[in-house]
Amino acid sequence: MLQLFLERQQQLLDDLGAGKAQKDRASQLHRQRLEALEAVDQHLAQVASHSALFHQNRLALRQQLGTLLASQQQEAELAQLEQAHQQQLLLRQFGKVKGLEQVQKKRATEARLDGNRKEQREMEQWLSSRSRTPGRAGP
Known part of the structure; x- marks a missing residue:
């Protein structure tokens, strides 16, 4: 279950990365x-x-160009804000994925250690039962 959730979060991270790349290109285009x-x-x-x-x-053209410049400046600033927002989303999702990976790794380690402990207990029980068997000499 955790693995499926992690895969979905990783896919979301990948999608956010692609979205950020698109926002980067749009911002660069507006600046150009x-x-x-x-x-x-x-x-x-x-x-x-x-x-x-x-x-x-020429004066009329420069006035129109001034209006266009102001509009393009706003578009560039908006694109930059969207780019920064996308970066924040990406970083937040990256942290979530890394946290999930750490949880998954910790659970796997705990499961491995639990398995080792269980195996050790079973081995000790087997050795204990062998040493208590009547007619056998202990070590």
């Missing part, structure tokens, strides 16, 4: 998008205006 948008914004800021219309269009 944010960096790309920032690079475009910096480039637009450095481009010289050739005409009033170009300047007006």
Whole structure:
């Protein structure tokens, strides 16, 4: 029963690990998008205006880009929070699995020791019964 529970918890740990890897990739993707948008914004800021219309269009584009940057910044922060939460879940599950493995190991050790003690008692009883058998000389 403990083995089945441990296997289920190990599977959950594996699933959480896969989920964390997915959250890591998503967070990295959001950071890359944010960096790309920032690079475009910096480039637009450095481009010289050739005409009033170009300047007006560039300002409008930078305003839209600013809104997009703010949105992407929020997405990146949210992805980072989700990544941290997934990490916490993973660590908690890892601790649970390791604890279960320790319990299982302890139970196996106790069962082995109990078996050894039982065998020792049986051996002592057998030796004791042999030494008490009438007509036999003791050692």
